[in-house]
Amino acid sequence: MMELEVKSGKGNYSIYIGKKEYSLLPDYLEKAHIHTDSPIVLVADKNVLGLSYPQQILSILEHAGYKAYIIDVEPGDESKSLATCESIYYRLLDLGIHRTGVIIAVGGGVIGDLAGFIAATFERGIRFIQAPTTLLAHDSSIGGKVGINLARGKNLVGAFYPPNFVLYDVTVLGSLPEREWRNGMAEVIKHGLIGNKNLLARLYEHPLTSFPGAADAEQLLAAGMKVKVDIVEEDELESGIRMALNLGHTIGHAVEQLSHYAIHHGEAVAIGICAEAQISVARGYLTREEALYIKELFQKHGLPTEVPDLPIEDVFAKIEVDKKHRGSGWTFALPSMTERAKIVHDVTRGEVRAACELS
């Protein structure tokens, strides 16, 4: 078992990573001063609810004396909507949940973002635990960003609302479909690029295209999460270096949305980083060889690296509505091999067009 501590302006919290974390949940709850008089609501999507562990968590909680409930959500990014929020608020009220209640998000990034936003806003904020069940969610489950989408763009409504703790039982990763595993590796590679070039070198030599067993998964997760923890501690509210974590996400979000989510999040990030690496090359932040190395890293993990054929004006429109711009140009976190990322605020349409064509 590993424990990482995250310092946050709204209270520090722990990340527990290990093989038996679900059975340890009652201990972690006690440590977080959540006692059996606090009702607990697991929020999960219907796919996850078809697997065994939500019921397992429920039994563990009930056995420890907690009242526990499940709220189910349709799978997919479409559930990150105001309409879903409204229905969940009502279901919480139906269950008699009030301020003493606790929400546990059991699932991937979508559930973490949605359930976290509910926790941040229901009765002005209730306690909240992240229990990520995908590799991808090792990114979204820390740092306190929660939110939902509007039809106009992703994550346009949200809050900074750190969880009370994060509980990562790596055994669940063993049952992930391979495509989901690979999607998660895209964020691991992103974290390597930002803060752990040794991890990158290891992954280049020995790509991890599927679950490597619990012990290795624990190490991998801890390495990826450590990069993120260091950055969010430095810049919790994303006024500076935290923008490095947006590496690949500016073009990536556009591609993801324009594909109507046929391209999954990690795949879109891989495509985004490779395209943004072309901007770095053009600006002299990366050599051609470095950009190729990055591209090969993703390819070795079975991830796409080329921007699909999309009307470039649609890409511009999505970037424009995205919140990452300031002043005259667009704000981008561009890949670098010498620093965490190059944060720039003056990327032009011409540069994006050229990068999308080249990638």
Add this chain to the structure above:
Amino acid sequence: MMELEVKSGKGNYSIYIGKKEYSLLPDYLEKAHIHTDSPIVLVADKNVLGLSYPQQILSILEHAGYKAYIIDVEPGDESKSLATCESIYYRLLDLGIHRTGVIIAVGGGVIGDLAGFIAATFERGIRFIQAPTTLLAHDSSIGGKVGINLARGKNLVGAFYPPNFVLYDVTVLGSLPEREWRNGMAEVIKHGLIGNKNLLARLYEHPLTSFPGAADAEQLLAAGMKVKVDIVEEDELESGIRMALNLGHTIGHAVEQLSHYAIHHGEAVAIGICAEAQISVARGYLTREEALYIKELFQKHGLPTEVPDLPIEDVFAKIEVDKKHRGSGWTFALPSMTERAKIVHDVTRGEVRAACELS
């Protein structure tokens, strides 16, 4: 001009109260590090927009070099809804507002709550200024509580999101309709009960049933706001003594909603405090004379003090859905003349029924 400083876990902020505060707005913005590259959006309801000062504020901002916009909202509590939020998010996007934007809530409590919730959640939080224009809003504009209603109950969705500063230009109070002035006095009296018994004694001797002129209004506001500031500094997230501020609000909210807002907020608070004083009398927290003194204070200010004829089961249902309960009984802040309020968690249906009949 008076300035109160509020200490907050999310950053301290100032309350400016005076006769020329609108013209000083550019100075206060600079002091809060909000420079002319930050676009500013005034959110106000259509009634307020029919008056002169929103345009006046707009001109002052433009004259100082800021880009400033207005978003109008339908008047009334019905605007504190998810649907209104959604439309405002889109209007912000249409105006090209992103994270650097600033919202100024120009109006009463409804606008402060709604615009504050938008500021708390748009792109995970943008800067926010409260510019209250009613006497009633001297209560809601400080302390950082923002939120909206669900059909099932008031303020069920929200956040703790303190403003960057509060700007109170008392000259606007001169044009308030008398009923609105009296509604505001209900919260002033509530604050007196909680933390300034001298203020109560003065109001008992010299009731203020209409605007007393800018200088006296400034003093009155400062006295009322000081009580609130002291309490929210002590307990920002409402885990303890801040509940004292709910004095009269438990029964009051029920009455307000069941009247379909024909009974205004301050009137409902007056009714609620008088009913809750009966519970205090029954429990020995207040003498009959003290309860009468409180009732007379409200009567001298032209405020209602008796619970209207409502099905008591409907009152119970509203209290039940309200978030102020914990454990077996209901949580109430009950009036006291010897401490700020008696916070109790075991009020029964029988006590509420008797209090409503007696009041």
